[in-house]
Amino acid sequence: MVRIIEDLAGDWRRLDERVEGLSNEIEAIARQDAGCxxxxxxxxxxPIISSAMVAAIGAGDVFTKGRDFAAWLGLVPKQISTGDRTILGKISRRGNRYLRVLFVQAAWVVLIKPKSWERHGLKSWIxxxxxxxxxxxxxIALANKLAxxxxxxLAHGRSFEASKFNEAIT
Incomplete structure (x- = not known):
């Protein structure tokens, strides 16, 4: 039994090394690409989200606005409309599931670090x-915003600047 556990631990270490190597490779590729x-x-x-997004949509010229991209990801609520009444439901979950999951993870990362909200210009909105x-x-709302x-x-070819983002909010 001890030998089996030692073999499994060795397999685990080899998998960790392989994951680390692939992560470094993805990071190197992402740092070489201007869009990433x-x-x-x-x-x-x-690096993972940026490379996945560039791989999925290229320069972003496929979409005319960010709302279309967020809808393609499935980060917008389903809308049920009858007459003059509009009901917003759960997120539609259409589109690229992998990218949607990555953006939701990114939103959780931002939410658990409240000290960074002001630096990124998201404090008042959050x-x-x-x-x-x-x-x-x-x-999900923050994932939509981040998307x-x-x-x-990506589409406008400029880096994110919190000061410009703050001016847009007010």
């Missing part, structure tokens, strides 16, 4: 949304 570099300036977005939304809904920001950064 700009995307990594957005809060919560690192605090206002926190008062009215459940934490899981807040994470829109990421599309804008």
């Amino acid at each position: 570099g700009r995307l990594m300036s957005v809060p919560g977005i690192g 605090e206002a949304a926190k008062k009215r939304l459940h934490r899981n809904v807040l994470a 829109r920001i990421a599309w804008s950064v």
